[in-house]
Amino acid sequence: MSLRSLILTITNGLVFIVVLMLSFTFYNQFSNTIDERILLQLNSIKTLKKVQIENLIKNEWDLFLSAKPVSSNLDSLDLKESFNLPQTSGVYDVTQHTKSGYTLIVMVSVEDSITRIKGIDNNKVTEILLERAGMGNTGESYLVGHDFLMRSPSRFFPNKTPSKIRVDTKGVRDAFQGNIGKDVFADYRGVQVYSAYSPIQIFNLSLVILSEIDTSEVTAPLKNLRVRLFGLIVIIMLVAVVLSLFLTRLITTPILNMQNSLKVMAAGDYRDGNESVKISNEIKEMFDALAHLKKSLQGAVHFSKEIGEMNLNSKYLPKSESDVLGMSLLKMQDKLIEYRNNENKSSLNAKRLLVDGLEKERQRLSRELHDGIGPLLTTLKFYIENKIESKEQQAEMKKIVDSTINEIRLMSNALMPSAINDFGVGAALSNFIEGVNKSANVDIVFEDLTKKEKSKITKAHEINIFRIGQELINNALKHSEAKQIRISLSEFDDFVSFFYFDNGKGFDINHVKLGSGIVNIKERVEICKGQIQINSKDGNTTFEIELPLNNE
Numbered sequence: 001m002s003l004r005s006l007i008l009t010i011t012n013g014l015v016f017i018v019v020l021m022l023s024f025t026f027y028n029q030f031s032n033t034i035d036e037r038i039l040l041q042l043n044s045i046k047t048l049k050k051v052q053i054e055n056l057i058k059n060e061w062d063l064f065l066s067a068k069p070v071s072s073n074l075d076s077l078d079l080k081e082s083f084n085l086p087q088t089s090g091v092y093d094v095t096q097h098t099k100s101g102y103t104l105i106v107m108v109s110v111e112d113s114i115t116r117i118k119g120i121d122n123n124k125v126t127e128i129l130l131e132r133a134g135m136g137n138t139g140e141s142y143l144v145g146h147d148f149l150m151r152s153p154s155r156f157f158p159n160k161t162p163s164k165i166r167v168d169t170k171g172v173r174d175a176f177q178g179n180i181g182k183d184v185f186a187d188y189r190g191v192q193v194y195s196a197y198s199p200i201q202i203f204n205l206s207l208v209i210l211s212e213i214d215t216s217e218v219t220a221p222l223k224n225l226r227v228r229l230f231g232l233i234v235i236i237m238l239v240a241v242v243l244s245l246f247l248t249r250l251i252t253t254p255i256l257n258m259q260n261s262l263k264v265m266a267a268g269d270y271r272d273g274n275e276s277v278k279i280s281n282e283i284k285e286m287f288d289a290l291a292h293l294k295k296s297l298q299g300a301v302h303f304s305k306e307i308g309e310m311n312l313n314s315k316y317l318p319k320s321e322s323d324v325l326g327m328s329l330l331k332m333q334d335k336l337i338e339y340r341n342n343e344n345k346s347s348l349n350a351k352r353l354l355v356d357g358l359e360k361e362r363q364r365l366s367r368e369l370h371d372g373i374g375p376l377l378t379t380l381k382f383y384i385e386n387k388i389e390s391k392e393q394q395a396e397m398k399k400i401v402d403s404t405i406n407e408i409r410l411m412s413n414a415l416m417p418s419a420i421n422d423f424g425v426g427a428a429l430s431n432f433i434e435g436v437n438k439s440a441n442v443d444i445v446f447e448d449l450t451k452k453e454k455s456k457i458t459k460a461h462e463i464n465i466f467r468i469g470q471e472l473i474n475n476a477l478k479h480s481e482a483k484q485i486r487i488s489l490s491e492f493d494d495f496v497s498f499f500y501f502d503n504g505k506g507f508d509i510n511h512v513k514l515g516s517g518i519v520n521i522k523e524r525v526e527i528c529k530g531q532i533q534i535n536s537k538d539g540n541t542t543f544e545i546e547l548p549l550n551n552e
Contacts, residue, residue: 015240039182042196046211090204138214171197175208425462449490456549464524471517480504500543506536
């Protein structure tokens, strides 16, 4: 995701979440407030009507008791013939005993075996219930009997007999259990309503009064509020998107320019780039730092180029002690100068050693020719000039010729054993060690495990292995005072292994002098791209050498 998309997503997402949470909180608060206010209002109306109905019944009862006792005319009360008068005084709901089914509440007085009965004018009760002040368009108050049938006219079913309308709702059931409350539930029509309810218990009369209003009427303003809030959210989001696009452009444009500059620098181009608009001090400081970095890198790159061309006299001044790159380049310059000086010294020493080696080899050959072959040839010349005929002297001459040939063979083997070309390095080392065993007071055991057929050991490897073995044996004879030497040469599929052991006095590997045999051995192993491991202490010196056979 790009920086611009990320900023737009985060800012607009935050704005949307904040606006949505505020709208949701405001809507819920407003809805809860309306619910509470409506239920409180309905409860007040219900309480007022309940008091009015109770006062009406009490007044009617008082008038009924104070009236002159006369016999009652039951025919005028629309009661069924099967109706039996109550035996105790009180107010009774006898709606279920009327012929027409209309609501009838009667007052009964039993005194001195005289029973009087009188009905309460239902219109007075209806008038109280139909008072619609504060009830809105869908509000109504009504009475329900203990049989869950309505006892007052329904404003929604005005032509229907009230006692034919069943009202088995949560409010009615709760009120008949003696509870007073207010809640939202479905009314007798199955419509959700806000309802306040309570029981009416007076003079044996048991009814429930409810004051209700449809939730749809109450929530109508909430629906309008939802629409307005949605519109407000849309407007705020549009404004937020426009502002965020503008701000994002102001922020990301210089950052993108800096990104392009860094990409160019990462590609190795440290030249000055185009100027960018700097909308704040922070961004200006960032670009100033970038320009300073470019300038610093330009100097470092120029200095690196000079070092790469081995112009080691070039000057460079680091920006500060914290300039790690600059300090590293200066250290590199010092190391290269030191390396070049050491290389020059090494080259000079190598040339000197080469010349000294050649001169020593020439001196040795000269000494061998002068001290070995020279006298033999002089004696042989003497015998030839004197034309010796004696058999004994002729035998002596043959012996001198054999000695001369043997000396020449020894010198030839010292320079390059012919057995290497004819039979391989294993045979050459065996011949060399056999000769050493005859002339030196040391026990040398050599184990040749090279492949006699299809060997992968190259001629260069054979020469280097032979010289390594020759150098190790000569060093042991000259310096180690060893009495036992063990050597094994093993050939594998991918490498050849050379192992050497002697029980001499050993040496300190960390103090080997330049030009010694150990250095020559290491150089030969390095030429063959091999590995060498040396361990030396008194009585135990080992060389483990591995030379790869596929290093070409």
